[in-house]
Every structure is written in structure tokens, then in C-alpha cells.
Amino acid sequence: MNQEQISPFLQPLVEQLIHIPGVVAVSLGGSRARGEARPDSDWDIGLYYRRHIQSSDLRALGFPGHVVEPGTWGRLVNGGGWLLIDGQHVDVLYRDLTVVEYWIKEAEGGRFEVDNMAGHIVGLPTYVQMGELAIGKCFLETFHAPHSLMPSESKPRLGGKEMRPSRYSLLRDMLLVAKW
Template identity: 65%
Template sequence: MHWLAERLQAIPGVVAVTLGGSRARGAELPDSDWDFGLYYRGHLDAGHLRAFGHPGTVVDPGEWGRLMNGGAWWTLDGIKVDVLYRDLDVVESWAALAEQGRFEIDPLLGHLAGWPTYALAGELALGRQLTGPPLPRPQFPPVLRESAPPSWRWRAQFHRTYAEHHADRGDQRAAAAVRTRADFEEAHARLAERGEWALNEKGLLARAGLDTGVENGPATGPNPTTAVATTTAVDFTSTATAPVPLDPAGRPPGPRG
């Protein structure tokens, strides 16, 4: 698939192409997906990807949200290939905020706990670059190891309390679902404490030692007032009221091409 990386690199605006997922870690199986990161600046015309003619789906930048952005889902010779757009200015802006211990959490399809903005920095750190000039490879910021765990645990504590409300009303299915969400939030907290990037929820509970069942007891952490004061990125009611100012395109502050 390295031939595909070279073709992607040739698209106007593309800065670099990376390989992610199990293949970047050297843990792939013969039928594992190929996950490519398409880092660009300025405008990216998805028509160039559609012109490849590969079977599957191609969307325009921004269709999958402000963080996941967009990409392509293809099947080539029976192998699934995912191409994920990453606006490098946006990535660098969120990475810079992570260095200050600041982040936000967006809802994302397929994720119970949501997707933290610092995962964009983690993709740079863990991906294997295939083309283009060297991209940054951030280390997990020490200040983020301090700010992220209480933020995640505040959310977990909230959801465990909410699960009890469901249980009191006899809705055990809803209670179990919300407890599971709290488990994923606690898992994020534990990995952040260890300074480990969490890029998605695959295997997250096992990495955090929470794969044997629902975590019992309330999560530890500060009260909500303290959590908001120490991490300005916490907002589980609405991502529309983000503490980091965004431009009209939904991008955090930073240089634009």
C-alpha cells in the first residue's frame, strides 16, 4: 500500500502521509485495515481522492466533525483502507493547547466517552510517517498528566451517579450503559496518569485494567467546581460552548494557510 501513500502525497495541499493503527505498531494481522493520515494545510479538494476511482466512500473535509474531519473508506483487493484528513494547522493548535494541559472532549460515533482533542497530538506521536517532511512527534505533556485525570474522573463520577438514578427507577439496562461509559472515562483517566496516548476506545478498558466488569464504587476526583477551574476544557453538556475560541470554520486558533 505504500504506492497509495505516494499518490496521496501528490494531492495539492498535502504535507505528509502517515500510517496508523495496528500496522504502525507492527501488530497487524494479514487482513488488518490500512489506516492512513492525510495531513494538509489550507484547502483540500476531496475530488482528487474521488478521481482515484477506488470503490468505497469519499467525503469532503469537515463532514465527520471538527476533530475527525473527514476521509475515505475504500476496499482495495479485499482489504479495507481508511484515509483520514487532518488539517495540520488545527492539529498543531490542539497539540499546543495540550502542552498547556488544556483539552476538550467531542462526541464521536462509535465512542462512548467521546474523543479528546489531545488525541490529535497522539496520532502524530504514534503514527509512522511515510512521506513528506518530518512531522512533530509530541511527548505526552506532563501538565496534561495532571489536568486530564480529574477532568475524566469528574465525568465518570457524574455518570456513576446518573446510573444510580436509572437503577432506582428500575431501568437496569440504562444504568449498565451509563456505568460502562463511566468505565471508559476512568480508563482515559488512568492512561493519562501514566502519560499514555489513547487514540480510540479499542482495547481501552483492558489497557486500564477495567476489562473484568463494571468498576465498582465512585470515581475519585475533585468536585465539579474544582474540575472546571483546573481544566478549562471540561463541558459534558454541549460542545457548542467551547472554552477555546474557534473561528467560523470551527477551528481553534492558530496559523492558517
């Protein structure tokens, strides 16, 4: 997603988020990334970072809401904030890129775990990271993602095997239930 495709509402926020120390990419997820948003849908913003991120940097942007420390929500979505910006609900979700890379490699080998997480009745499977990258829209990045993290034009792979379209659709549907 390039600068011209960013909603005018989000443009100033995205430009501020990418300058937070440690942040390497800012992405759009959830119903808005899937093109299924309603007028009252919130905005799900993934904040991918390396090494560490300070919640004080997100608070310093000055938006009203609730911001938590990294690690508060678990290891997959490990923190973030629920913000109110110009009357719009914006969820900023921290993503440790080292953790994302690890779980993508595990999923490609057919391995996963399920984390207990508030808002997810049956837990959040670690392979959700693959779906987020496949469905999400990257606004800005300051790094070149390893090839294994970039969606490819070839058939998706899981457990070292190419997935038939029906299997991929099922995986995508399962990930949508997780509601990034």
C-alpha cells in the same frame, strides 16, 4: 518511515496521496502502526494537509468506496474515505495540520476538549492528536514539521510538566482506546 519500509501494497497509494493538492504528509496509524494488526485489519492512513483539501482529488484516484467532504466527520478527523484497494480495507483520514498544531499546544498546556464522534462511545479527546503523532509512522512529508509536532527522545510533556513513564503509558493506553 522511509520508502523501503512502506508495504509494497501501499507504495502506489502513498505516492498518489502525497501529490493531492494541499497534502503535506501521509502517515500510517492504528493497529498496523502499533504492530498489533491481524491479517484482516484495515489500513489507517492519515492525510495531513494545509489550508484545504478536495474530496474530489481522493475520488479521482479511482478506488471503490465512500469518500466524504472535509468537515463531515468533525474537527479532529474531519473527513476522508473508506476505500477498498486490492481486497484490503483502507481508511483515509483527513487531518488539518493547523488544527493538529492547535490541539497539541493546548494539550501541552493541560487543556483539552472532547468531541462527539461516531465510533467513539465516550467521544474523541482533542489530545488524541499527540498520541497519533507519537504512535503513527510517517511515510512521506513535503514539509518540515515544527519541533513541537515531532516526537522527541526526551520525556513527553503534558501541561508543561514532564510525564513519568507510567503517566505516559497511561496516556498512550487512553489514546489507543480512541482507536485512530
